[in-house]
Structures are given as structure tokens and as C-alpha cells.
Amino acid sequence: MKTKTENPLPKTLPGTDCAQMVKCGKPTCKCARGELHGPYYYHFVRQDRVLVKRYIRATAVEQTRSACADWRFREKHRREASKISVRRLIKLLNLLKESEAQLAGIRKRNSNG
Numbered sequence: 001m002k003t004k005t006e007n008p009l010p011k012t013l014p015g016t017d018c019a020q021m022v023k024c025g026k027p028t029c030k031c032a033r034g035e036l037h038g039p040y041y042y043h044f045v046r047q048d049r050v051l052v053k054r055y056i057r058a059t060a061v062e063q064t065r066s067a068c069a070d071w072r073f074r075e076k077h078r079r080e081a082s083k084i085s086v087r088r089l090i091k092l093l094n095l096l097k098e099s100e101a102q103l104a105g106i107r108k109r110n111s112n113g
Contacts, residue, residue, distance in 0.1 A: 012074060013067035015045030017056060043068075 021036035023029075031037055041056040043064055056064050 011067060012071040013043070013045075013064065014071050014075075015043055016068050017041055017043050017061065017064050 019039035019041050021038040022040055023031040023036060026032065041058070041061045041064075043054045043056050045052050045054075
């Protein structure tokens with residue numbers, strides 16, 4: 001099957017890849033005796049609380065693995081940056097509250113004096 005682009009996989013990809021051995025279901029097959037087929041590679045990702053499983057072609061396993069690792073790396077750093085931003089916002093909010101309290105005290109002294 002031809003695709004419009006030579007590289008249809010994204011550079012970053014949420015989820016993970018996993019190798020699985022499978023049964024074909026034919027009663028006379030070797031897998032019915034326990035010798036499973038594979039390994040076959042699948043990409044797993046959660047979408048709206050549902051675990052989605054997609055087959056990965058053998059030629060795309062390394063690329064998928066790399067894209068998933070890149071996504072995890074970027075996501076880790078995004079979360080760390082978000083935590084830092086939240087801490088900074090909390091500090092600024094506390095400074096603002098302190099400044100408002102000081103301003104209210106100054107206004108009260110000026111209105112009494």
C-alpha cells in the first residue's frame with residue numbers, strides 16, 4: 001500500500017509499543033498447541049479513557065519506538081516547566097496579597113490621620 005508521504009509516522013507519538021505473541025485460531029495450527037505466532041508489534045495509547053491498540057509494521061517498529069520515546073521526553077519536560085510556572089504564579093499571588101494588605105493598611109492610616 002502506497003502512502004502520500006514517504007514517512008507517514010509523526011516525529012513524536014504518545015503511548016508505547018509492545019511485542020506480542022498471538023494465536024490465529026485455527027484448530028490444526030501450531031499455535032493451538034502453544035507455539036504462538038510472532039512477535040507482532042502493537043502501539044498502545046489511551047484516547048478518551050479507552051486503550052487503543054494498533055498494529056505496527058515490522059519496518060516501522062524502530063521509528064514508532066523512537067517517536068514514543070521523543071514524546072515521553074518532551075512531555076516530561078513540559079510537565080516540569082508547568083510545575084515551575086505554577087510555583088512562580090503562587091509566589092506572585094502571595095506577593096500581590098501582601099502588597100494589597102500593606103496598601104489597605106496605608107489607606108486606613110491616611111483616612112484616620
